[in-house]
Amino acid sequence: MLGLQSKQNPIQNPHTISTAHMGPLRKLRRVIENCCTSGGPATMSPIGVRLSVQDRYVTIDNGILQLTLSKPDGIVTGVQYNGVDNLMEVLNKEDNRGYWDLVWSEPGSNGIFDVIKGTDFRIIAEDDNRVEVSFTRMWDPSLKGTLVPLNIDKRFIVLRGSSGFYTYAIYEHLEGWPDFDIAETRVAFKLRKDKFQYMALADNRQRIMPMPDDRLPGRGQQLAYPEAVLLTNPINPELRDEVDDKYQYSIENKDNKVHGWVSFDPPIGFWQITPSNEFRTGGPVKQNLTSHVGPTTLAIFFSAHYSGADLVPKFRGGEYWKKVFGPVFMYLNSSWIFTDPQLLWEDAKIQMQIEVDSWPYNFPLSEDYPTIEQRGSVTGRLLIRDRHADDDYIYADSAYVGLALPGDTGSWQRECKGYQFWTRADAFGNFTISNVRTGDYNLYAWVPGFIGDYKFDATISITSGCFIDLGDIVYAPPRDGPTLWEIGIPDRSAAEFYVPDPNPNYVNRLYINHPDKFRQYGLWERYAELYPDGDLVYTVGESDYTKDWFFAQVTRKSDDQTSYIPTTWQIRFKLDTVYQNGSYKLRIAIASATYSELQVRFNNLNINPPHFSTGLIGRDNSIARHGIHGLYRLYSIDVKSVWLVEGENTIFLTQSRSTSPFQGIMYDYLRLEGPSGSDANERI
Template sequence: MALARTALHGIIFLATFTIFACLNDLRPTAGAADVTVHVEGENVVLDNGIVQLTLSKPEGSITGVQYHGVDNVMEVIEKEDHRGYWDLVWNPSDRDSGIYQKVYGTEFEVVQRDANHVEVSFRTQWDPSHRGKLVPLNIDRRFVMLRGSSGFYTYAIYEHLQGLPDVNLGETRVVFKLRKDKFHYMAIADNRQRIMPMPDDRGEGRSEKLAYPEAVRLTDPINAALRGEVDDKYQYSSDNKDSMVHGWISSDPSVGFWVITPSIEFKSGGPVKQDLTSHVGPTALAMFVSSHYSGVDTVPKFRNGEYWKKVFGPVFIYLNSAPDKSDPKLLWGDAKKQVEVEKWPYEFPASEDFHKSEKRGSVSGRLRVLDKNISKEYINGNAAFVGLASPGEAGSWQRESKGYQFWVRADVEGNFFIKNVRTGVYNLYAWVPGFIGDYKSSVNITVTSGNHIDLGNLVYNPPRDGPTLWEIGIPDRSAAEFFVPDPDPKYINRLYVDHSDRFRQYGLWERYADLYPDGDLIYTIGVSNYRKDWFYAQVTRKDGQGSYQATTWQIRFRLGSVRRNGPYKLRVALAASQLSELQVRFNNPRVQPAHFTTGLIGRENSIARHGIHGLYWLFSIDVESSWLLGGDNIIFLTQTRGQSPFNGVMYDYIRMEAPAGTVASTDDVA
């Protein structure tokens, strides 16, 4: 028996070694073939002996990717300009609806050619004849292939010249459509990967349309095991910081196609903005600018001839392979091990607009928190998000999209080191999990080539007037800690059953009325548990006539006595808002006007798109002592807008503070 086990272990080791040897064979070697470029009629072919990339000339569409015996991993039944391409959505300043446009080049050039490196350019220059038809930008898209590399790179330089028309750039990205007869397994995280439906499953006769076009229920899928599941591309969104690798795997042959993003410096909205990754198609995306989970706030807008230039990318398209029928997690694991992040900033881009390491600087320091109602001592900014972004107000980074952003997480002591920062003028921004609000440096920070700036000790004083009387939730800019219901069984995605991202199930907004059929949520301080009793989103309620009605939640609490030495403070932090207006009233649900209103806020659509957060909103409300009672009190939270099931807010955290200068005691909260 022992000999048999030893033999079995040997077989397993040999098989595993063979698989990883196969994977390792694809990595750069000294004896790798030269990189070549061939311009043949309307095609440009880049080839390094591992991958062959075919591009249309002068348009610059990706018409073919040959790898590991597969003549083309791109979807061959699609038109050549619909297999791999850069695209965008834009609109003139006087038009609300977006204009979809694929980016086609009109000029082609080989900008770098030697045995180790080939780079080609596809440019389009705007002229007045394009007015109203093409986005008023000059765009230069580049494709790069390196010796010994199992893949290729793409990046682009967008430029708005002085004198060009006003424009809003709603979205831009790179799209890869892979062969549906081969790529069936999708992976976007260790715990978010699965065999996916076929694109045909979403068509008429095989699916049922749901509340919006992106979501369907599979009624007769080709793979019968998927019958009854919901498919929606937004179920596979990720924060920018978490979407560094994602892609697809073919089982026959065993080939992986991966979008690897080595840096998020060129993405809009900072590290916690959510965006699309991969979805049924099979489709893989590199998203750079979008209004997803943020609305128009993150759309760059150019007015009055504003000059602007930005480099998007490079991103790396990596291909790998393993013995047929091997575990797809092997290819996923290999893709994660690619060291693109360590190579950043790349040295190979030929464009001078991409700043290489010698044109970059660094910034370091230590962030501490001082909240004297928690501790008289400084508190380390443990795991704080610390970043450099364009100068603005505190928190403006989450709505910023024209410039570059550079973010890190501080260590347990609050120390941070931000390297590879492009030269420019920035503010230092930060937020610390466990504390509300945003930190911003008091002065601008100018980063120059090769320079290091040590900011020393920085202190964040989070918003605070008086001691905490009570609180609901955790201040972390997410509603994930609140009660996320089980989905209706007929609207399930099996990937998210018993999953940490259970909030990504379809239709959870409808579960509110199921759980509260006769009245709205009531939360009692000291009795209720926010993990069980606070629904993850305050949404509308559908009535018997098919209309959607406002909802009013209550927070009930007792005060032993009311202090008259100044206003109390109610801090309301929202994790997301969709065309909502939150009105707050104290002890009188009908007082007009409301004691406080946010006004109409938010176009983030995070409720419909299965996000647990969008933009962060913080409201600090002065609460007059005359509004409060010794004994029982009720705060009424009314979300007044009711046009659709998706009007609503997600709460991050709520805190009631005693007046400034007081010391909390057991007499305050009975």
């Protein structure tokens, strides 16, 4: 265990793990231990959990770590571990170390940043095995306009033999209270910059990071927006001329389970583990921040990043609302010797899997957090019916299947008030969604390789202990006729298209020769360099979308370099025959849009109005924030046969909004379908 003070004791600890999962995990952990040249496994603390309540502080000690919280604020002011008196940034004020926060506003007003400070302290549980404490802040009408109209209960839990601590919170808006919006809420931890300088987010996303001072004038130069800084004179000279930007370290919810920091002296890891996505919003591919320069680690529960206002909960008409966020686990591990940070990362991944397999936990004592016995499950098999792809049903291999609040087809990606429960179907379309909180849901799905969204046609009511078998359900993707041609892969991402190398003056070396090269800064500027004399032209049957279709349709600078102008892309294709009595269909799936308008014209660039327009769409900001997708949009355009000609045809795609370099569209997939009765062999 690298001398890791990390092992959970299944006897002393009410947080128990199934033996089926613990066997291989413990074996792997022993392999990691053997990588150490000295030292050995940590001795399990023989003492129980001890709580000390003083005038201004609450301290919880389990013999492995000591957690200090301000009273009654409930701010993490100190974490003592492995001989270090405080892992939190001691140079910061106490209320700027470890805290819950949110950004809220009254309708039509600017956002207010609020570090949530409790006004009352309670002991929920105190014995040798567990301490759970609560810090509450209650709202009343006298606080209107000064505090978000929510009752907030922040809780912290320390278990016997556990190398870490848990935190969760319950937010409640009572009926009749004022209207408000809440743009973001999260837990933030700011660690000591003199120790934590190595960050890890994934097996292939970890590195030595800049110091926070490197982002200040004199050491860093701000680029096109405040988050992006060119390191001109960093403290670590090896980082000179790199770009630092916190959005380069975003992760999709489905992959955002463990991330954190490593100290080399002494070797310590500080990890944020999120065992479930049920309390996050926007579905499995919603992107959120993780860890970044600070050193800072975040547990973000909802935000408008990569979505805009669509994922900002708006409370109107005095509606009642309550939601539990978390628990999340702050996990600590260590080695008795200087060691490769990869070993601490591997151990953190093992602990992450233990936490995931333990969900839902059996130890939080809030009545608003249901146990496994109080939850239900849904199972079934999803099949696909697309007669132009196969005469038989197709297994929905690797489909995303989930439960979210009732709504329209595809509404789950904008849903931001309730809970969501997602899984991946197996190769045969079989799925099981377990541990679902009671309530009414719709079942939604989408399948990589097929356009559109599926919604089950009945509301599903989950009750305690229920097991609902839906049997075979069938998704018929949008389809009117045979495919004449297609561009891209329908997977809600632009990653398959051409992503250029970055300008060598604006490089993050982590992403050189990396599958996520789209995370490099300034790629939007490469478009005009690649197409200096005209916009992109794609010829069906000759062009290769992996090389010839730029990943984002962005603006370009005007000739005098003082403004930005729209861009128009062309798709050229041949038709041997145009069926005058049939209807063609153009499907355009968009992976992201930012203050954009897509205008589509057929064989006539000057026709006005265009044959089709989306109108103004999107606030995803994925281009500026290095995301390869935002919110998914699908447009199905009826193409009149009189718009087409036998022989050479051209579709003009104009992104007409152009006031900044960050406006643009990322395409997911484009397909032209012929009339239903046309010959499928006409495919180009």
